[in-house]
Amino acid sequence: MERQSSSRGDWQVRDNPDRKRFEIDLGDACAVAEYNLPKGMIMFTHTEVPPEHEGKGIGSALIRAGLSAARERGLKVIPICPFFAAYIKKHAEEHDLVDVTWRRQLGLS
Template sequence: MADKAPPPPEWQVRDNAARHRFEIALGDATAFAEYNLLSRQIMFTHTEVPPEHEGKGIGGALIRAALASARERGLKGIPICPFFAAYMQKHAEVQDLLDAAWRKRFGLD
């Protein structure tokens, strides 16, 4: 019987409100998803994972934490960042968080 691969690590995501970004500390580097808060929306502008840490699920963990925060705050998301936009297009369970203009852009309304 083959050994199963270990589960992916649980990344610790923190909201660094002073820098307007969600972050994951990676030892000598930091992965982050930047945002701007608007009155009823949160605009996701840029996501960056250091090249040596790509492909480990870090970007997805940042997005899931950011969208969970948006849901808790009652905010609609504006995915300016292409990584956020692609994630939200692929995951129906978060599409209710899309701002109306983006729902229309994605052909959801």
């Protein structure tokens, strides 16, 4: 389990490999970042934060945990999810994680 913090909240992010997703239990709901695991890669396919919890940095916490897990496991990232792709484009320190084909598609150097 990984704890992600921001000035707006402190969330426990857990990897749920049985459901292929990172999760944050919000009490009344669950925020998720779904993934698949092709050989040597992690493909992030969908991120969802319940509308009543949007704008609190929860989606970014899920992404940071997912990218951290990819780095720890030596996996290249395929950001199918537009939210993941946008986050990665804004954070140069994560560009090295992106699979070479997707680096070109995202316009990363």
